[in-house]
Amino acid sequence: MGSLAEKLNLKQREFGVLVGTILGDAYIDQYSNDARVAIMHSLKQKEYVNWKYQELKRFVKMSPMGSEYYDSRYNKKYFWWRFQTRRFPEFKRVAKLFYEGKRKIIPGNIDKILTNPISLAVWYMDDGGRRMDCHGMFLNTLSYSKTEQIKLQKCLLKNFGINTRIHWITDGFRLYIPKSEARHFCEIISPYIIPSMVYKLPYDPVTTESAGLWRKR
Numbered sequence: 001m002g003s004l005a006e007k008l009n010l011k012q013r014e015f016g017v018l019v020g021t022i023l024g025d026a027y028i029d030q031y032s033n034d035a036r037v038a039i040m041h042s043l044k045q046k047e048y049v050n051w052k053y054q055e056l057k058r059f060v061k062m063s064p065m066g067s068e069y070y071d072s073r074y075n076k077k078y079f080w081w082r083f084q085t086r087r088f089p090e091f092k093r094v095a096k097l098f099y100e101g102k103r104k105i106i107p108g109n110i111d112k113i114l115t116n117p118i119s120l121a122v123w124y125m126d127d128g129g130r131r132m133d134c135h136g137m138f139l140n141t142l143s144y145s146k147t148e149q150i151k152l153q154k155c156l157l158k159n160f161g162i163n164t165r166i167h168w169i170t171d172g173f174r175l176y177i178p179k180s181e182a183r184h185f186c187e188i189i190s191p192y193i194i195p196s197m198v199y200k201l202p203y204d205p206v207t208t209e210s211a212g213l214w215r216k217r
Contacts, residue, residue, distance in 0.1 A: 004113065008090040016116035017055045018094065022104075023114070024126025028095040029084075035091040040067075040082035047196045048125060049081045059085040106148035111155040120160065121192035128200060135179045135202035137186075142172030149173050160188055 005015035018037065022028065027038045037056075041049050049064050064083040071078065085091065097107045107113060114120070127140040141149055149166045152175060156162040162185055167176045177185050186203040193201060 008093060010090065012116065013118060014056060014059075016118040017052065017122055019113055019116070020119040020122025021052060021126060022094070022098050023119070023123040026126075028091060028099065030092060030095050030099070031087060033092065034087040034089045035095045036085045036087045037091055038082070038084040040080050043079040043081050045196070046081040048194060049083065051194050052122075053083050056085060059088065061086050104143060106144055106151050108151070110151050111158050114152075114155050115159050117160070117188050118192045120156075121189035124189055124200070125193065125197045130182075130200055130202045135182050137177040137182050137202060138167070139175040139177070141174050142169070144173070146173055149175060160185075162188075 003012070005012050008015065010018065018026075021039060022037070025039070025041065027040075029036050029038060037059075039049060039052055043066065046064075053060060053064050060083055062083065064081055067080045067082055069078045069080065070076075097113065098104055124137075124139065128137060129140070130137050139152075141152065144152070146166070153164050153166065156164055156175075162177065163181050165176045165178060166173050183203050186201050190201060190203075
């Protein structure tokens with residue numbers, strides 16, 4: 001049997017990027033027989049959006065563009081850089097893995113899907129961060145249930161050898177990568193981290209030496 005990427009007529013790297021961004025901030029617009037992937041980040045992450053566009057370019061008709069959103073509640077404008085793919089049946093099949101209705105979920109077989117280090121890197125660039133008082137790292141997985149967090153924990157341990165903890169913060173759970181695991185995590189993802197996102201790493205991607213902390217512990 002071929003890989004899931006092959007079954008979906010996607011290259012391994014394309015599928016890897018797609019999985020990472022769906023776990024992160026991307027949204028899939030679904031139609032009866034096909035779907036398209038929408039990618040949007042703040043204007044300060046323009047380089048990152050352009051990188052994703054280059055990775056998925058063969059599925060996209062128009063290059064990234066800017067947009068703005070006015071929030072009347074706070075009388076504030078937000079500026080975005082975004083693009084969306086064309087509609088493909090393959091993306092509908094991906095959507096069935098990651099959505100129940102309009103709610104994004106973690107598939108039961110996530111350990112068969114989240115296998116490529118580039119997926120982990122994209123997911124981290126989308127939703128990850130480093131603590132400011134130590135070299136611990138985290139993935140903001142607040143939209144997922146405790147059961148789904150456990151699925152992700154098991155997947156990260158099985159496929160990447162990464163031990164994580166589930167931490168409750170103000171409004172949900174997130175996966176915490178402790179200091180003891182952070183260097184290994186950085187070694188896995190750093191080959192795929194783009195320059196504008198290196199600030200998220202607590203260890204230098206070239207020397208793997210620890211980066212400076214933003215404040216004293």
